[in-house]
Amino acid sequence: MNKGIHQQPSSLQMENTYVPELLDGTEEGLYLALDLGGTNFRVLLLELLHGTPIREEVKKYHISSDLRVGSGIRLFDYLAECVSDFVISQGLQDVELPLGFTFSFPIIQHSLDIGVLVTWTKTFNCPDVVNEDAVKLLHEALDRRGDTKVKVVAILNDTTGTLVQGSTLDHNTAIGLILGTGSNACYLERADRVEHWETERHGEREVIIDIEWGAFGDNGVLDFIKTDYDRENDANSLIVNSFTFEKYISGKYLGEIVRVVLAKLTKEGLLFIGDHTPGSLLVPGNLTSDLVSDIEQDSVDGDDCSTRNILMKFGIDPDEEDVKIVQYVCEVVSNRAALLVSICLAVLLKRIDKKSVTIAVDGSLYKHHPRLETWIKRYIPLLAPEHKFEMIHAEDGSGKGAALIAAIAQRLQKRLD
DSSP, rough: OOHHTTTTOOSSSOOOOOOOOOOOSOOEEEEEEEEESSEEEEEEEEEEEEEEEEEEEEEEEOOOHHHBSOOHHHHHHHHHHHHHHHHHHHTTSSOOEEEEEEOOOOEEEEEEEEEOOOOTTTTOOGGGTTTBBBBHHHHHHHHHHHOOOOEEEEEEEEEHHHHHHHHHHHHEEEEEEEESSSEEEEEEEGGOOOHHHHHHOOOOOOOEEEGGGGGTTTTTTTTTGGGGHHHHHTTTTTSSTTHHHHHSSSSSHHHHHHHHHHHHHHHHTTSSSSSSSGGGGGGGGGOOOHHHHHHHHHHHHHHHHHHHHHHHHOOOOOHHHHHHHHHHHHHHHHHEEEEEHHHHHHHHHHHOSSSEEEEEEOOOHHHOOHHHHHHHHHHHHHTTTTEEEEEETTIIIIIIIIHHHHHHHHHHHHHHO
């Protein structure tokens, strides 16, 4: 972290979000958010009174596979078309609306409203957008239509949005954490520690730093914990030797690590012995993390129903021993993820060093895995015993959080004007 924040070589980007403060309770009016991170995206309208949301309208749109690859102009024209459709359906085409743009891809931020795409991830690949400013592309697409008065005032990722959304639920929020398909965290850093600051400074005391911890270890610093199972999981992934930390902990990969372990035990004749060879279980990607969560729920309940049903779907008729082994593998893999996340959170608590810090969390893995939160709450006090913390579930940081950041951005702008 220190290397990253001082712009020395590091696998942590430690990106300056240029969000220098949280809501102060004076924010009023209508704010938009555009949340783009996957095959579906949302446009959201938030009405604020005294910095508190009093009304929320939201609409989902689908991005077809042909729009996700190829020309970036076509993609952004479609985004603008959907924003316009939403705004007009709300009867707000003549109202000036500030928009916060959640763009959940690795970006380099040059200011609060300039975010240059480093690389596409997930199912997107529009090469002409790489190294371009996503805000500028969206503005140009909105201008080409000219049928609304939407102004993009901030670009962020879902992690930053989660921290800001969490702060409306608990004023001590200083860490945002996503534990979903992917994983990332951000936190409130002292502004005097931050070297990368391209805009003029105005005496900011703090700023949200987006750690981009999914790529932690891409330079080899985490290889000492890498097992053969991790190497195989990496080899089966879309982009090999990247997102090292994410591959230990996130929803996209937990199921695959479990599957790799089970496949190896089967090949060694230690599991599923007999006629029921687990053919489809040997295919990469077939055991998803939601199934791991279901098996873990069995472990919590002292049950084996879900575990048996899942194995039956793979054409396996397990005996009691098989069930216990499968449950144990799911526990070990999940528990390691919880411990790795806890180690990093403990370091953040020490770095922030406030009397009490609340960690705002969102993401499908966090929501659906029955034990991750319990374990994290048990491990952090062992790793950072001096530091009081709470964890809260801050839902929809990528939607609500983006609209709230638009409100903060507008307030900062007014102050400077």
